[in-house]
Amino acid sequence: MTKVNRKVVLSSPLDGVPTPENFKLIEEPSPEPSEGTFTVRHIYLSLDPYQRIAMAGRHMSADGKLDTGATPRAETIGQVIASRHPDFTTGDYVRSFGGWQEFSVSDGAGAFKIDPTAAPLSATLGVLGMPGLTAYASVVKLANIQPGQTVLVSAASGPVGGTLGQIAIQLGGRAVGIAGGEEKCAYVTGELGFDACIDYKKEGYGQALKAALPDGADIYHDNVGGQILVDAFSVLKDYGTVILCGLISQMNDLNGAKGFYLGLPIIKRAVMKGLVVYDFEDKRDEFFELVAPWVAAGKVKYKEDRAAGIESVAAQFSKLMRGENFGKTLVVLGPEKL
Ligand SMILES: NC(=O)c1ccc[n+]([C@@H]2O[C@H](COP(=O)([O-])OP(=O)(O)OC[C@H]3O[C@@H](n4cnc5c(N)ncnc54)[C@H](OP(=O)(O)O)[C@@H]3O)[C@@H](O)[C@H]2O)c1
Secondary structure, eight states, X not given: OOOXXXXXXXXXXXXXXXXXXXXXXXXXXXXXXXXXXXXXXXXXXXXXXXXXXXXXXXXXXXXXXXXXXXXXXXXXXXXXXXEOSTTOOTTOEEEEOOOSBSXXXXXXXXXXXXXXXXXXGGGGGTTTSHHHHHHHIIIIIISOOOTTOEEEEESTTSHHHHHXXXXXXXXXXXXXXXXXXXXXXXXXXXXXXXXXXXXXXXXXXXXXXXXXXXXXXXXXXXXXXXXXXXXXXXXXXXXXXXEEOOOGGGGGGGGGOOOOOTHHHHHHTOEEEXXXXXXXXXXXXXXXHHHHHHHHTTSSOOOEEXXXXXXXXXXXXXXXXXXXXXXXXXXEOSOSOO
16 A cells, blocks of 8 residues: 655745745655665654754755745654665664655755664654754864863753753763743753853843852854844953854844844954854764763763654744744654554
C-alpha cells in the first residue's frame, strides 16, 4: 500500500507573528527514491527562529520569500526507509533538511549519518546540534573566553543561550543570563548553574542587571537585539566583546526595527562581531567531542519544548515566535525505532 506523506504548506502571506491559520496540512503519496537518492521518515523536526526570517526571504538560506503552497525548510532527524544511494542504507539515522513534512527524499547533499548511540537523537538538533555549535562558536571561537571572565547572554533558557553559559562555566568562566519570567530565570540559575539570571520583564530590571554584574561583563552574547542589546552596554566592561547572533525581538517585523546608537560601542571601545554558524561547520566534530561528554555526565543540561505530530507544527512554530517556548523547540513526528 502506498504510504501517505503529510506536509505543512504556507496558505496565506505572513504578517507579524505567524499563526496556525497561515499554514495548512496537505497529503500526497510518500516519495519513492529514484536512482542516487533515498527516502527518510522523519522522527524529530527542528523549529528555529531563523525560519521566520527565511519565510520572509531575509535569511541567507532563503532564495526569496516562501511562496504560498510551499513547505518551510527545517532540519530533521530521521531514518532511511528505502535507498538507491550507494552511501546510505535502509535503517541509517540521518540529519538533513527534510522540511515541515513526514517524509523526504534526499540525494545526500546536506545529509549526514548520525550514530544513535553517541547521544540522544533529539539532542542532535539542540544542545549538540546547530544551536550548541552556535554557542561554542561564540564563546570559544569568537570571544575566546578565558578562565575568570564573565559572559552575559540573552534568551538564556534557550538552546543557544543555555548551552553558551554552561560552556563558559565549564571553561572556568562566570555566566549571567537574561530571560523572560521567573520560571525561566529559576531554571537558568537552579538547573543550568548560571551565577545569576535577570528577568527583563520585571520592573527594576536595569538595576538588577547592574547589581548582578558589579564588575561588568567581559562578553555579551546577543540573541535578541532591540532594547536588550542597548541595555547590555550599560554593564559591558571597557574593551569588552559583543557577539551579535540573533534578532528574535525584531524577527516578526524586520521593517519596523529601529536603528542602533553607535555611540554605545564607541564609549566602551567595544569589539562587535557578527556570528554565522555556517562558518563553523568544520568545527562540529571538535565541538561535539568537547561538549557531548559534559552532556552525558550531566554537567551541561538542556530542556526541550516538544509537541507531537505533523498537525502540531504550525502551532508550535507560532509559540516559538511569540517567545513562549521553554527550551529547544521541536516536534516529534514518529518513533525512534519502528
Ligand atoms: N547567527 C547564527 O548563526 C545563529 C544560529 C542559531 C541561532 N541564532 C539566533 O540565536 C537566538 C536564539 O536561538 P535559540 O534557537 O536558542 O532560540 P530560543 O532561545 O529558543 O528563542 C526563543 C526565545 O527568545 C526569546 N524572545 C522571544 N521574543 C523576544 C523578545 N521580543 N525580546 C526578547 N527575547 C525574546 C524568548 O525567551 P525569553 O522568554 O527569555 O524572552 C524565547 O523563548 C535567535 O535569535 C536565533 O535566531 C543565530
